[in-house]
Amino acid sequence: MPPLLLPLLLLLLLLLAFSALGGARRWVFLPMLSLTVPLLVMIKGGDAMSVCFNTVAVLFLCDIDHGVKKNLFGATFILKTINSPRQARDGHRKG
Numbered sequence: 001m002p003p004l005l006l007p008l009l010l011l012l013l014l015l016l017a018f019s020a021l022g023g024a025r026r027w028v029f030l031p032m033l034s035l036t037v038p039l040l041v042m043i044k045g046g047d048a049m050s051v052c053f054n055t056v057a058v059l060f061l062c063d064i065d066h067g068v069k070k071n072l073f074g075a076t077f078i079l080k081t082i083n084s085p086r087q088a089r090d091g092h093r094k095g
Contacts, residue, residue, distance in 0.1 A: 029065070033058065 040054040 033062065 036058050037051070037055055041051055044050050044054065
């Protein structure tokens with residue numbers, strides 16, 4: 001095996017892993033997040049205190065998710081993914 005082939009394969013595997021992570025976050029985490037509080041209200045009850053505490057708990061989990069992403073990938077990676085071509089295209093169309 002050529003010496004440059006292994007690092008290229010590892011880079012490809014890393015890119016595929018990041019793509020899968022982003023897809024799982026967009027198509028699994030966010031829809032489940034939007035259903036979490038209504039499901040908790042249905043199961044635990046709908047009094048005001050319960051709804052407030054459940055919402056704070058869900059927001060805390062989102063903050064942990066954001067902190068892990070920020071510390072794991074770094075600010076430059078986050079800025080690159082925020083300024084992706086798709087978002088730039090959508091922003092250009094709106095403006």
